[in-house]
Amino acid sequence: MNYSKKGIHNKQKSLHATSAKLGRKLLLATLNLSLLLVLAVGIIGLCMGLGIFKGVIDSAPSIENVQVTPTGFSTFVYDLEGNQTAKLISQNSNRIPVTQDMIPEDLAHAFVAIEDERFYEHNGIDIKGIFRAAYTGIMNGFHFTEGASTITQQLLKNNVFTDWTSEQGFADSMKRKIQEQYLAIELTKTMSKDDVLLNYMNTINLGQNTLGVQAASLRYFNKSVNSLTLSECAVIAGITQNPSRFNPISHPDDNATRRKKVLGNMLDQGYITQTEYDEAMADDVYSRIQVVNEDAEESMVNTYFVDALTDDVMNDLLAAGYNETQAFTLLYSGGLKIYSTQDPHIQSICDEVFSNEENYPANTRWYLNYALTIKKANGDFENHSTEMYRAHYRELDPSFNLIYDSQEDAYAQIEDYKSFVLGDGDEVFDESINLTPQPQVSITVEDQSTGYVVAMVGGRGAKEGSKTLNRATDTTRQPGSTFKIVAAYAPALDSAGLTLATVVNDAPFNYANGRPVRNWWGDGYRGLNSLRKGIIDSMNIIAVKTLTMITPQLGFDYVKNFGFTTVVDRKEITVNGETQIFSDIQQSLALGGITEGVTNEELNAAYAAIANGGTYIKPKLYTRVVDHDGNVILDNTEPDSRQVIKETTAWLLTSAMMDVVTQGTGSSVNFGNMAIAGKTGTTSDYNDIWFSGYTPYYTATTWAGYDNNTKLRKGDERNVAKKLWRAVMAKIHEDLPSEAFQMPSSGLVQATVCARSGKLPIAGLCDGTLRTEYFAEGTVPTESCDVHYQGMICQYCNLPASEQCPFKVGGVLELTPIEHPNLQQGSATMQQITNADGSVSTVAVPQNQSATCPHNAEFYAQPDALAIEEQQRNEIAAAQAALQQPPADAAPAEGTAPLDDSDGVPTE
Incomplete structure (x- = not known):
């Protein structure tokens, strides 16, 4: 700097120069203009921001229309004693709402302590929390990982702004945040803090497909939320921030860290004492959770009964006018209460008997279903189905049928197959191996007086999932000789004038197409026999002749009236490219040779009609369905019934079928101390074995067979249906008073006839063949013996x-x-x-x-x-x-072969 005279003079001159003055003025003007411009832009920006903010606020839902109470609730199934037996859920519906009085104070405090510590103080948004989150984010290099949403905001996000997960970019997120905060303030004006917190706890996702604290409490601890300890409350509250990461089943260590923070916050905020904190931290809560989880995973698979029940409810909802989407949503997320007809005692007996491997033949066989996906060396994928697997082995063995004597044999052959189909560089991408024990079985048990299906089992072996194959309701099998009763003998006695004493000749006889009718015991014939004897010994020729006499059309009409929905009067079926006409209005109907087969449930209902004095009641698996608000939407209490045969006819059939159990083909089911009536059923080649029978209390039907129609082996496999029937029914009736079937008070008479002709005896001629038989009034024979x-x-x-x-x-x-x-x-x-x-x-x-x-x-x-x-x-x-020669050791006379417990019959 020059401080000489000359220097100072030059400086003064430059300051007072005209150009300098203009420059300074121009700079000042520019600064003023810039300031005005910035101010204008700021004002405009502020106005625009206020406008946008107002627009965002105005576009927010009206607080009057905001519904923060969660929707989508679990449906519950109850048995006859009021016990919950199943919970039906779909996505976003595993929720069980609770009221304020059920919420433990520790649970409420735990959520507040970890999620929103100033919840009881702020007006819906937490300003301190927002600044804290912002400061933390800036200090972390603008990584904003700490949330500032209050419990009120989270409630709105879960129940009002439900599409937040699909937001596109910052603008959408900011818009939602502004509306969320605005509505949080408004909601706080109209709803108490306790109600906000209650709705929040009923809403939140708590892992394992649970929504709300009650569903979570049952899933993790198998108890209601009002029984939770402090430690358990902290576990549940700790899940909220990240239900996957803090899942106490799959990530117990992470949840334990979170639980410690919850308890620490509760201690710091004065909700618990140090002693309570120490006791909670010492609790080995995660061991209990693992034990509960093992039981819960087993119970998550619905039983065969519940599978059938949901099908019935679904069908009835559709019949009531709901469309399929509405019916499904209502059933699985409508919070329904379904009151079933299931008897827990009888169901447990069936489950115990059918799960006991000692009740099945030794050397269980296995039926394979197999699927394989190969990733080829070139990256392509190649799928192999069960049919392809079977075709491969049938080229080597034409009798191959996917049945294995052991699981080890199956796995060994699977490995051989993979070795055959895998090329160089190929690898197994996916594989499905399903081995089902064989023979398979099913049972339906019904209270014939009400039509209530009280128990059901649809298969043998572990049930792997809900809605799997239910062999009691989903599969149709040939009914064999059980159909003799409903198709031939019931109509014959009821409306065709025949009686139990009517005699039919068991002799060679052909169907209308010329094919011989064969008896189950072989080529011998037993000559003249009554209808009663034909029922007792399940004689095929007598049944077919009976139906032929009364006409197959009449038999078919009775079968339809007995409730069978699978029989057909005419159906076109393409076989090997050729269309053929099939009809069940034919003679083979008497032996159960029908086009489609029948279900266990429907066959059982037909026999229940006979047990119920001839009154058919459509089988029911539930009585009422109540919606989330307590309104009855399906009332199934009134029986859907009709009289299908006379009461006297029903008793006559019962009388004959009692003899089946005491001296005929069903003698092995007799457990004593109770009146029992029933009928065996066996199809040709022993593909299906049945027993349908009843007592004065219950009707039950058992079936046994291979899923792929393989022939049942001689011995125990052919007796398993009767063995299971006896085991179940003996246990059911263990503590029930012994009862006899009640004979109608009128309409039946007794008369003595000649057993060889079924007609009035001739004195001195028929004395050795007299038999007393029951007859419906008006059917006692008037003609004399013609034999x-x-x-x-x-x-x-x-x-x-x-x-x-x-x-x-x-x-x-x-x-x-x-x-x-x-x-x-x-x-x-x-x-x-x-x-x-x-x-x-x-x-x-x-x-x-x-x-x-x-x-x-x-x-x-x-x-x-x-x-x-x-x-x-x-x-x-x-x-x-x-x-006159001394007799040699005599062989049994023709037609006197000992009774076999099976009665195989031809089917068409």
Whole structure:
């Protein structure tokens, strides 16, 4: 700096120079203009910001329309005793609301301490919290990781701004934040702090697909929220910030760290004492959680009963007018209460019996379902299905059917298959192996007086998930001889004039298409037998003849009325590219040979109708469905019933089926001390085995078979249905008073008939074959016996002797009576025989054979008649001589084979 005179002078000159003055003025003006511009921009920006803010506020939902009470609640199923048996949930619906009086004080304080410590002080937004979060974010290099949302704001975000997860960028987020804070202030004006906190605790996501504190308390601790300890409250409150990371099941260590912070905050904020803090920290809470989790995972799979129940409720909601989306939403997230017909005692018996491997044959077999995805060396994917797997092994063994004697055999063959299909550089990308124990089984138990299905099991082995195959309701199988009752004998006794004493000849007989009807015991025939005996011994030919007499159409009509929805009168089915017409209105209906098969549930309901005096009640699995507000939306209390057979018919069938259990094909199910009626059922090739039966209390139907229709092996596999039926029903009736079936007070009479003809006995002729039978009034026979003949008999041909017969002797014969016209197949003619007492018998005589012996005038007109007569005389003498020899060990006579507990029948 120059401080000489000259320097100072020059400086003064420059300051007073005109150009300098102009420059300073221009600079000042520029500064003033810039200041005005900045001020203007600031004012404009402020106005715009205020406008935008006002616009954001104005576009926020009106506080009057804001609903912060959570929606989407779990549906609960209850049994007959009011016990909760299942919880139905869908996404965002596993919520159980609780009231304020159920919330422990420690739980409320825990949430406040960790989420919003000034909750009781602020007006919905926490200014201090906002500044704290901002300061922390700046100090962390503008990484804003600490939240400032209050509990009120979180409540709004979860129940009002539910689409916040799909926000696009900062602007959307800021808009929502502003509206959230505004509404938080407004909500605080209209709702108490306790109500805000309660709705928040009923709303929040707490991991494991739980929403709200009650669902979380049950999931983690298996108890209601009002029973939580301080330690358990801290566990739940600690989940909120990150339900995945702080999940106490999958990440117990992370949750423990968070729990410690919750308890520390509660201590610092004065909610708990040091002693309470120490006790809570010492609690080994996570061991309890793991134990509860093991039980919870098992109970999360719905039972077969609940699977069937949800199907029924869904169908009834649709029938009530809901569309499919509405019905599904209501069922799985509508907070319904479904009151089922399930009896917990009977269900537990069924579960115990059906899960006990000792009740099944040794050497369980396994049915494989297999899927494989290969990642090829070139990156492509190749899928292999069960069908492809089976086709591969059928090329090596045509009988291969996916059934293995052991799981080890299955896994070994799977490895062989993979070795075959995997090329160089290929790798297994995904694989599914499902081995199901075989034979499979099912049971339905119904209270026939109400139609209540009280128990159900739809399969054997571990149930892997909800809505899996339910063999009691989802599969249709051939019913075998159980259909003899509903398709043939029920209509025959009810409306066709036949009786239990009606006699049918068990002799060779063909279907209308010419195919022979075969009995289950082989090629022998048992001759004349009553319908009662046909039921007792499950005689196929007698059942088919009975249906033929009454017509298959009548049998079909009765089957439909018995509630079977799967039988068809006409159906087009394409087989090997050719369309064929199938109908169940045919003779094989008597033996259960039908197009589609039947379900266990429907077959059981048909037998329950007989047990219920002929009144069919549509089986029901629930009585009422109540919505979240307590309104009954489905009322199923009134029985959907109809009379399908007369009460007298039902009792007659019951009487015959009691004999099935005491002396027939079902004798192995008899557990004693209780009246039991029932019928066995076995299909051809032993693909399906059934037993349908009932007591005065309950009706039950068991089924056994392979899922892929493999033939059941001889021995225990063919008796498993009856074994399970007996085991279940014996246990059910263990403590029930012994009861007999109640005979109708009127409409039935007893009468004595000849057992060989089913008609009125002839004195002195039928004395050895008398039988007392029950009849519906008006059906007692009025005709005399047409089987027994007394008079002169030809010793040679054992027919009534002709006038010229040289071999006449007095005696008694059994003749084959005339059969119903529908049974005539052109093989016999009808002739009348006069008995010694003057009565007349009409008998069926094979074609080319006389009603009397052939020794008539036409016989003696033959040139060699006398020689033939002499030969016959010698044959008679030889036969008589043979009869006088000491008897050798005799083989059983034809038709006297011991009863087999199975009664295999052909199906179509």
